[in-house]
Amino acid sequence: MKQDEPIVDMITHFIDIINGFKGFDRKFTNGELVSKILRSLSKDWNSLRMLIENTKDVNTYPLEELYGTLMTYELNNVETKEKTRRIKEEMEELPKRQIALKSTNDEGSSNTNMSDEEFDDLVLLVKKWRGFRNNR
Known part of the structure; x- marks a missing residue:
């Protein structure tokens, strides 16, 4: 089976091959046919193959x-793959928030005249930092 080949195409191809063998008087048991189909599945099908075999x-x-x-x-x-692909695309489309803080060259002075916007940015940064620390 090819990697992205639909299962219906694989089954059709399999039936054609088996019918060709019947022309040469070669008959297969049901167990042989099931085993051959399971062995011919690509690695994407490993979980289902193992489930059926076990x-x-x-x-x-x-x-x-x-x-x-x-x-x-x-x-x-x-x-499932389509849902995963759509979710990834939606996540990539979302704008990423970035935080920029102003820096000063005055090492000894305290900045008590912080604007409301600067204060909100600082609060958001501290919340994100705490969330990061708690998730580790």
Whole structure:
């Protein structure tokens, strides 16, 4: 299976190959077919493959049920990836807030004439610093 190949295309290709073997009188058991499909899945499917191999009897697992499981997994996985992509795009579009504080060259003098805007910036900086320290 190719990395981004839809599961329906992979199943169709698989069925074509199996039908070709039938022309040469080569028959496969259900367990062999299920095992071959599971082995042919790309690494994106590892979690589902392991789940099926560990919870189902591969020799008796119906091929049609496997097809349905694979299609359902692909549909859910595509929706999850799409949601994750949309969230990332939205996060990148949000403006990033930056705080700039004025500095003075007077080391010994205290700045008691702080404007309300400067005071708000300082309060915001202290809150963020405290939040950063608490999250570590």
